[in-house]
Every structure is written in C-alpha cells, then in structure tokens.
Amino acid sequence: MKKFLPPAVSLAVPGAMLLLFFSAGTVHGAAGPAHSEAEAWSFKPGTGLTLSEDANKALGLVTTEVRSAHIIPERGSVTVQINRPASEGATPDGKSSGSFFLPSEEAGKLAVGQTFALRKNTSSFEAAVTSVKPPAEGHGGLVEILASVADPKSELRAGDFLEARLSQTKGARSGVTAIPVSAVVDSVRGPFVYAANGNSFLRTPVKLGAEQNGTVEVTDGLFEGDIVVTNGSPGLWMIELQAVNGGKGCGAAH
Numbered sequence: 001m002k003k004f005l006p007p008a009v010s011l012a013v014p015g016a017m018l019l020l021f022f023s024a025g026t027v028h029g030a031a032g033p034a035h036s037e038a039e040a041w042s043f044k045p046g047t048g049l050t051l052s053e054d055a056n057k058a059l060g061l062v063t064t065e066v067r068s069a070h071i072i073p074e075r076g077s078v079t080v081q082i083n084r085p086a087s088e089g090a091t092p093d094g095k096s097s098g099s100f101f102l103p104s105e106e107a108g109k110l111a112v113g114q115t116f117a118l119r120k121n122t123s124s125f126e127a128a129v130t131s132v133k134p135p136a137e138g139h140g141g142l143v144e145i146l147a148s149v150a151d152p153k154s155e156l157r158a159g160d161f162l163e164a165r166l167s168q169t170k171g172a173r174s175g176v177t178a179i180p181v182s183a184v185v186d187s188v189r190g191p192f193v194y195a196a197n198g199n200s201f202l203r204t205p206v207k208l209g210a211e212q213n214g215t216v217e218v219t220d221g222l223f224e225g226d227i228v229v230t231n232g233s234p235g236l237w238m239i240e241l242q243a244v245n246g247g248k249g250c251g252a253a254h
Helices: 053-059 233-244
Strands: 010-012 018-022 027-031 041-044 048-051 062-065 067-071 078-084 095-102 115-120 123-135 143-150 161-164 173-180 192-197 200-205 207-212 215-220 227-231
Touching: 041 233, 048 053, 048 192, 048 233, 067 207, 067 215, 078 143, 173 227, 192 233, 200 233, 227 233
Parallel strands: none
Antiparallel strands: 010 018, 018 027, 041 048, 048 200, 062 227, 067 173, 078 095, 078 161, 095 143, 115 123, 115 161, 123 143, 173 215, 192 200, 192 227, 207 215
16 A cells, blocks of 8 residues: 655656645645746645646546455465475475464465465465364464465475465455555555545545455445546645645645
C-alpha cells in the first residue's frame, strides 16, 4: 500500500507542463510563468480538491471504477524451512520437503494439495501443502504444515529458509467490493482513498478486508461504481494538507 509522504517536499513530473512546489506553508502552481490566470487547484471541505487539467497531468492521476471481485485472502509472508533437500534423494521426483507453522485458525483455511510459491533471494520454487498436522507441543499451539518443493536442480539445502505467501482457499469470498491496493493511502489517520466527487476528488476513509494479488476488499466507505484514484493519491494528500494548513494556489483555496 502507498505510504504517507511528508508535505515539506517538491513534486515534479518529468515532461509535464506543470510543476507543483510544496513548501512549509504554501503551494504554488505554475503553467509556464510562475502564476497563470487559472489556479492549479482549489479545495473545499466536504467537496474535496478540484485540479486544473495541467495539475491533473502533473500528478499523473489515474482512476478506476470500484468493482465486485472474488477474493481469496492472503496471509503475509511465511517462513518455510527445508528439512530434506532433493539432493539427498529423499523423494524420487526431485522434490525437497519443508515445513512451517501457523495458528490453528489460519491452518484450518489451508487445503492439502494447495500450491504456493516460495522465494529464496532471486530464485523461486513451486510448492504444495502435503499435510496439516495437529498442534505441536512446544510450539505454543501452532499447527505444523508440511510441504513438497519442486527443486529439479537440487538448489536447496537442509536448513534453508524460504519466504512464501499463502492464499487461504477456504476463506474465499465472491461479490465483495474491491479496489487496487495502489488506491489506498496509509496515514496516522487511518487508510483512505480519493474518490471522484463530481469534478473534484474527495478524501474518503475506508475500512479494508482481505487482500489478494494487488486487490483489497473494502468493507466500508465505498460502493460499486464509485471512481477512485489509483495513481497520484499521495500528491493529492500533500496538496490537501497544505490547503487545510493555510496553503494557497495561485488563487485563493476555497
């Protein structure tokens, strides 16, 4: 997800006609001369930010429609340890075996045979769940998951650690409201997006659910058919911060 950018920076898009300069207390827009007849942007609480065409291009704004999606929740990075490498001939099909641990609730959402990708540095390996064991003693009630890892070149060694992302197949949901992760801005005020509001863009707090392959579920704050900014949101956030704190464009901010 996109992170909050501090306001005391400058933003310039190479090749764009408009440069937006952000200083401690002001925002100046310029198209050619320092001050054009038309202001680069205006801000009105409850309505949002309205940008000139050049300002829109300078920020590289891209929008998309909020749609219904099929989401298979993903867990964050999981560490898998190789127990028996293919080089030891543990299996006749050139596969290594490994294991990892998950809380029982999460382990219950995995299925035997489920495939997933593993990564070690720049190399990637295909793996599959072979067994979901009961909670193991000495592991705080965690469930041990066994997996086979395709390793045709015998690259892996016993004790190697690889990183994986797992889809919780049994938690799949259809018809959920979803947006690209790139639309979301994380800040100390919570996650939000910029949604189209007529000719303006209004900062809209959202509650998020499951995430998969760059798409995230929205449980509150948006409806299907809404239009959200997927590229350029941090720039809009900087402009709004300046507006709220007394910044102005070439004309007065509203």
